[in-house]
């Protein structure tokens with residue numbers, strides 16, 4: 001059996017490290033930082049971790065809002081979307097995620113675009 005993306009990312013521990021670093025990147029990213037100024041950062045990090053664990057084949061249950069509901073009314077644009085993806089890629093690089101896993105994650109994030117952009 002080939003390993004799941006969850007396993008290849010180092011399970012919950014590996015995904016948590018990347019998710020936390022990605023959210024930290026968003027907070028200081030001039031393109032999107034302002035979007036998160038009223039956020040409960042610890043909660044957002046937990047939700048981002050659970051979302052990616054569940055979405056990559058892990059046993060965790062994601063109990064946050066679905067992507068369309070979470071981003072409804074924000075009017076997120078392409079530039080912001082790219083900024084968020086870049087933040088995730090940077091976080092993966094810093095945490096030693098391999099090139100194949102980086103591409104897999106980018107493909108998943110890109111596939112969510114229609115649920116997040118200008119919904």
Ligand code: HEM
Nearest residue numbers: 032035036039040047048051064065070076080081084109
């Ligand atoms: C790349 C795809 C993205 C994924 C996978 C993603 C994932 C998530 C998740 C899991 C949540 C938590 C849902 C909840 O609160 O129940 C969330 C909330 C949020 N996201 Fe995204 N997101 C993405 C892109 C974006 C973009 C491009 C922006 C705009 C800059 C954005 C801004 C926000 C904000 C402001 C919140 C709410 C934070 C809060 O309620 O405190 N997201 N996102």
